[in-house]
């Protein structure tokens with residue numbers, strides 16, 4: 001059974017996964033521990049993708065694919081036809097920089113899907129990334145959470161603009177569905193409902 | 206104080222249901238310990254040394270009588286008949302069962318209480334001055350804004366899993382009592398030149414392993430933008446704060462690494478997009494929430510009360526209490542009262558169920574049914590008539606709540622330490638108790654005068670030792686418990702961090718060490734000086750010399 005939950009008009013259901021996520025080959029380069037002062041905290045402890053990894057990434061010849069950001073940027077020429085056919089999406093890691101994507105691909109809505117990969121469920125950067133993709137960069141298509149995606153984060157993911165969740169393989173997507181409804185009327189405005197509670201309801205009563 | 210409407214109630218009720226299911230899944234093995242950990246923490250549940258510890262939110266320190274009665278009942282039913290008021294104005298229970306917590310939350314929800322975000326890597330309880338709304342030096346009552354911020358921060362989806370905990374304090378007085386400079390974000394409210402409510406925003410303060418006082422990121426922010434500006438700050442932090450090392454994960458480390466100018470540039474760039482977004486606070490919302498914090502229906506009283514004056518003149522014990530535990534009030538004929546949770550020889554901040562019921566009754570009878578928790582871990586009745594003070598004193602004294610030591614040496618701020626906390630290097634409560642017994646003489650305490658002594662059991666600094674005039678920190682040396690002493694820390698507008706005087710001491714030595722610090726102060730002080738003033742004037746050298754010199758004599762004997 002599929003482990004993908006999709007949200008359409010606020011109705012969540014288990015859906016078939018039509019997209020193949022293209023993985024980078026494992027790196028044998030040491031993780032970069034330090035970088036320039038200003039970007040230090042973005043990169044600390046996290047591996048940067050090497051040229052070899054990008055070159056060695058195996059892209060399936062046909063079908064719908066979600067490729068790593070680094071591959072999307074470096075090997076765009078190979079993908080041009082498929083991009084215009086709507087067969088290519090991009091995935092980013094939580095430590096990657098959205099500006100890199102936007103500088104390369106000004107109109108994000110050319111992409112039918114963007115996925116954000118979260119390595120550990122406790123990494124809350126995914127929520128800011130979703131929010132920025134929706135609000136700052138106006139991305140309207142499918143926004144998917146992949147990786148260590150667990151039901152207790154779904155409500156927050158939904159509020160941060162994600163409408164597609166690939167639940168970790170060893171957990172039941174069916175069980176997870178319920179958590180999208182944890183709270184009926186949250187306090188603050190966010191992506192799914194921009195108005196805070198005080199603008200949505202008359203609370204003076 | 207604020208009262209829930211249907212929407213507020215629905216959120217806490219849904220939270221109980223959510224957490225009940227999370228606990229069920231954990232007990233059924235559907236959630237691993239690692240997966241359950243952030244979930245339980247964000248609901249105030251730690252796994253401690255002997256048992257779980259459960260932290261109940263007391264938003265900006267405000268409680269009603271009804272709520273305190275309920276807390277007393279819960280402490281009796283699910284715990285060992287007492288609770289501990291913490292430096293974050295919350296209540297901690299040290300012996301609950303993990304399985305009972307959903308039921309405890311359900312009971313709390315019946316009195317508009319919860320444990321949401323009292324721990325974990327998220328926005329924590331927003332704290333403020335315990336005299337908010339009644340202090341004569343208050344410019345703005347910050348509680349309405351604190352409540353608006355509480356609602357905004359509750360389950361904020363973007364900031365649900367930050368690199369580390371995030372603490373916000375708000376203050377609206379000339380004399381800061383909320384230690385805004387020691388918080389991740391500190392919001393100092395004031396009225397600007399145009400007579401409008403404005404905020405001076407501090408960022409990147411914090412105690413803990415790397416104590417840093419905050420920097421001003423914005424001198425002037427219009428109140429409407431409080432939420433969106435915080436969102437800009439926390440977004441920069443969420444994306445760029447370190448996540449690889451929990452000791453370097455607080456916002457203060459990011460601010461320091463980038464420098465306040467660069468950090469500010471990034472925040473302002475972010476805010477350019479967020480300014481005037483829907484989370485901008487409306488006049489109507491501020492007015493709605495402010496209604497709950499309007500002045501109490503005070504009687505028109507004269508500034509003096511003959512029975513009070515007579516009692517002061519005739520009863521020295523009452524006079525001593527009134528001197529330390531009764532505070533000025535902006536309304537004529539009213540006073541605020543601090544009920545001391547620091548009786549000598551008992552764990553600071555602890556209150557038994559019976560005491561909670563007594564205080565709840567006192568609040569109902571004498572103070573409009575409300576009370577407050579201070580970050581100094583005492584309870585406050587904010588609106589007592591002068592003519593009622595004597596009755597309040599008698600009842601409080603009978604319940605062990607009238608030790609006249611507020612602001613004095615034995616009014617110690619102390620974390621739970623090694624008796625309860627699994628992070629501790631050393632016990633802190635027995636040190637507090639030993640010092641209280643060393644100075645168990647009220648005349649002497651009054652002669653020493655105002656002084657703050659703070660104790661933390663490890664560098665997480667829950668006992669705020671860095672800002673104590675005397676700070677004591679539990680350290681671990683080769684597996685045994687030692688205590689490092691610093692002097693010269695201070696909270697308030699002229700906040701400073703203490704300086705360590707030298708090598709650490711054993712537990713037995715501690716009362717003597719404090720005694721020596723006090724001896725030097727008594728010897729060197731000018732008539733006007735408090736302990737902290739003398740330390741600031743002389744520096745640590747004479748204190749250090751005396752404390753360590755004596756040690757050597759003993760050794761050489």
Ligand code: SF4
Pocket residue numbers: 620621622623626627628629630661662663664665666667668
């Ligand atoms: S300061 Fe350390 S020992 Fe004390 S409560 Fe905090 S973490 Fe525990």
